[in-house]
Amino acid sequence: MQVVGLTEDMLITENGTFLMMLELKPIDMGASGQDFSYWVRRYQSALEKLPPGTNFQLSVQLEPRDPVPDLEYFLDRAHHWHNIANQVDGPERISNQANEISQAAQAMTSFLAFWFDDYQPITWRTIYTLFHKAPIQISKRSLLGFRKDGTELQDAITANLPQARESLQRQIGVLSAAFSEAGMPMNALTPGEMCQVVWRGLHPAANGMPSDSAADIAVSMAQGREPPRKKPPTPDAFWPGMPDEQLKSLLAPDTVLEKESWIEVDGVKAAGYVIHDFRPHQPAMVHRLANLPGGWTGSVHMEFADPALVANKLKQREVQLSATEMVKSSKGIIQSYANQQEVGAVQQQRMAMETVGQTPVFIRFFVMRTAPDEETLKERTRDLESLLTTIGVSAFPARYSQMPLWKSTIPIGEVAMNQKPRNMTPSSLGSFFWPTQRRYMDESGIYLGIDETTQLPIRLDPFGRFQEKTPTFLALGRPGAGKSVWLRTMMLSALMAGGNVMAVDIEGEMQEFCDRYGGRYIEIGALTGERINVLDVPPDSDHPLEFGTKHLVAFCEAVRGTSIPKGPEWNALAQAYRLVMEDRGLIDERTGMPQGEWRSNNAPLLKDITRVLAQSRNSEARSLAEMLHPYSEGLYAQYFNTPTTFNIRDERLVVFGMRHVNESGTWNDQELQVYLWQVMGLLWGEVLRRNQAYPEVANHVMLDEVWALLRTPGGAAAIENMARRFRKRRAALWMATQQIGEFLEKEHGRQILSVVGTKFLMGVSPFEAQRMQNPFELSDFLMDLLTQLGHGRGLLQMPNAVLRVSVRIPKELGLY
Template identity: 30%
Template sequence: MLDFLKRFGQDGDAQEPVETILLDAGARDFVDQVAPTVYEERSDCVRVGEVWMRGYYVADLPPGARLDAERFLRPGVDAWVSFYVRPLPPEVAATLHRRRTELAGSEIFDRRRGALGSYGRQAQLAAVDQALREIEVGGRPVYHFSLYMMVAAVSEELLDEVCQRVEDYMRSLRVAFHRARWMQPALEYSLLPAGTDRLHMVRNMTAGALGPLFPFTRRVYYEPDGFPYGLHAVNGTWVILDPFAPGMANASHLILGRPGTGKSTFLKRFVELAAVLGHRVIVVDLEREYASLIEDLGGTYVSLSRTCPYSINILDPGLGDEDPFGAALSSLIGFMGIAVGRELTAVERKSILPYCYHSLLEKAGIDVDDPASWSQGRSPTLNDLQRLMEEEGGPAADLARLLYPYTAENLYGRLFSRPTNVDIGKTPVVGFTLQGVSEEMLAPFLWLVVSLVWREVTAAGGVQPVHLVVDEGWYLMRHPDVGVALADMARRFRKHRAALHLATHFATDLVSSQHAQVIRGAAGVVVLFGQQPEEAKEVGSLFGLSEVEVARLRSFGQGDALLIWDGGRAHVPIYVPLDPRRRWLFETGPEQRQAETVRRGVTPAAVE
């Protein structure tokens, strides 16, 4: 630019012909690169190069309406939104009065002629009346407001398809809008970040009505008793939500993501935060990944196996349940189906087990209709039930013989057939690991833990929030009876101020069975981490994601996630940060496990 000016004389006359200056080497190339090769204007759209564009101006918005143009973005489609706000001087009231008289007169004239009134005119009249009330009664300023939107696509067919969706969306919001017919160039200029409104399609709005329309403000998600889920990926503020808030339908969480994306790290961080806030946390840890964290938090870590010193009585009642007998019987029937390795017959479910269990309680001095007697008498064990069923003979004795592995002392009897000696109420955090349990015995062990947790939750009475954290949930949901129990918890926990937090890998895990679909439907909070390209589309259809959000799932790095709550209406991208000083407690890669081994002073045995 300086060289260009130097080539003009001090009197402003060019020392060289202007054409020569403008057509210097390179100048023409620059113009060719910047200027479009094609500019075609039609009545309601324009073609600029290889891009087709269509613009809209908004005539009226219902209170609180907010246009979300991002929901329509996808490969080959773009959208721009621009609005102008101009404060009006106080003397505008006189102009508004004249305008109101004109609009009202037109309405009266139409009615006398028997013609239908104009919706647009009625909306303008209502806006003018509202503005006059704000000025004359409230003394508040009024603004001129203009809102424009432009949709662009790589083909005319794609533009028509997307614009149809845009228009249907605006109609669903009761937004009055118009295509900018024969005004597309003026609208293009109005969308540029130059602050120049070439259309001047305005309406009156107050400051209160304008507030929800500003997409550039930093919306803060903050609830005083909530959890910091992560940093808002757009504005950098903490997203702090309370899953037990009155407006939340269910506090249960569903965490989904491929291995290595951060879902287990998110769960561990949540366990720590819940413990700090005074909540109780119970962790089902199949891979022993939470041992260091639970130890650091001063919790109890229970390793269940055939030779462990722990016992859990499957026949313990849930004293906090509305129907302790019914709940205990249901738990027993579920366990028996897992223990015998087949579906129980109708006679076994509806006759043999209810009769034998009721008789067993009576022998123990327990009245099923008197909850107080449950705590006074000694809870019978699986051994006691097996002996009574053998005495009954017939099909009951046949069923009793199938319980032998769970009652024999030299097999699993010490764990399944003794009074419970695991008190999970002593510490705020309790972890159960099943790392040493064989595959065929995993389901019965899981049922023990699930039944113990359910009794603890109902006994707590909702005084203290309780969280059940299940990592690698896909592994548990392979067992139908365990999956049914988890689905029942996801659905009923909210009544007891408790929440199920289940993490799994793939979208197919959430549609593979009816109980998986119940867990998905009951989740009040969903956290979606990175997905493989082929999985991202299926996740998007399951949770109603836009095409832009699906694309984000494919590109998410470690710790990036999409947080969904409020019945699927709130979607917020977050990043889950970690304190570097505590990273070793949360991450579970080979390097972290090796560092933990060194920290504990354990030296691996040499292999000869």
């Protein structure tokens, strides 16, 4: 069937059919099977709202997921870091770091290329074609229905245009309103987009099978050649009033060959089946077609009839069947059980229509499987037949009728194959639902893992469209679930994307990673020579004294082991900090705004604070001075009252190791808490400084076993404060812990959960899963799933979706 023209809002076929198309927007199905049931009920409610006389063609069009965006991203990263590594004037360590990151990006390119080839991830689009038939006919047609003589249709089209537009807009309004009320909005396609849909229907190679292997595409791209792909024309290639011969050349396949049980289109084999019956009184689980390896394509033609007219026909059929049984009985013939069943079904259906007014829906359902060769096609058709048998669906292959069946799947509102319709109801059509699933990929996003539902890589920008809360990530799971591997994967992903990474390593598990990827590993603690000035915190331009004051208060809380609420002590520390900053010339006394350049060697020291407090008339201030004296001028002064002894200004990867502090293994020791506050203050200062110097570069702060910090008085408040401020500073906070109870039972944990934008829930025990159900809003299905997850697998819980994710990376990257 040829599309002979298009207006600014419609397509027109050669037999006078005017078309408009709607597409169901992608739906966040989530990781739970219950989510699908929820959307099926919504879909049913939408169908039940449609009035008699509604007709449309529902088409499912499969597309192999294009590997090019992912391969292109990692190849671009590889080239970027390769160029940096080869800079003649660059330091050797920076060159080696860039070389390692470049090789990691190359390894990811190869890994994902083979992943696409092995799993061939696909997606599908759900298209609703609405049509208005006008009396326009063309006699000459080729095998496919494309006109040969070029007869002008402009006059006939123009004459029927107003009526067609009015009819289609009315249908669009009815369908859109019903689905919108069900919470399933639709998009109206432009004529160019509709032509693309028709093109895909005419080119089975685009339906569920890539035109070339991802590995070959990766090689072509690496060599600077255009990858060999067959792509549909862009919507801009079509315009209203374009010549129909030009339309034909853009839309039509090159070759079509019909065999007994399959057709070949441009070298691609396709076999069609007619779905004609379903088990009575049981839902037709045809949504499971989406699980077929290699996918499927097809169309359901739906006609919503008048219940009164159909009920009258059913009454006639009921009388006819009953009369037949009476005649057989009078002749002594045993009654047919099948006929009795049919009489019962007809009675039930008629009564439903008469009493409830349930709208009958007549459907014709055509399915096609595609494959690159005949052997694969046989295997795929066997899979289809097996699935249909399992779900109780009756179907038959369209032998010697493959061409009309194929035409019936093309979304132009035509049933080219003569097939008796099947009578259904809106409620029984709930499983005729194949929603487009959203792909979570930001073009500039970092790699998080593989979506187990779509088998597609997930790349999210922490500051992008999918992040409605703060750019804060939290991984929870039992020991051995893979949290540290996940965190190191995020570190490498952030480095490849060009970000800065700063991490706190309490257990000493990151040094090997840091050494391999050219980072600086700084050991913190009394046994090392490195020191951090607890007051080395540059003032924030928005609130110059706020974070420095809060950090000083938190340090004092860590020293004392109890919290310091707002009051005399808090005010005394705030006053001392302001006076010291003014005395150093870092804050303007009149305006309270920062002045001069912040330098670590000019930052205030702890003894400056202690001396101001000691000179105060306030007894609380003098008490605080006594508490801080051992750290500022006493026994511990050599560790806490010195300028920062290292410079990390130009370091892309910095890891602060705490294993010397944690040698005892007791993580709630006061010493560890105090050192943690030193590190956290320095990290915040670096985020501020780097954002001011390079506002376009992302900074990523990684905290492994974050519960050690949460147990510190004021720790949760400090993390919450950082999380809320990080987005504006283009910084992301990544945390991991095995202490799930800290987030479920204690106020400070719940405080952090309230600001976390994305959670990665990994394997836990049944007891922990049950405790997590309400705080994390998990269904019973997801709660049970958490107990079955293996290493490196988890539920990615985002503000508007839950995905099953597997952290898949090449072993040669050294992250395991």
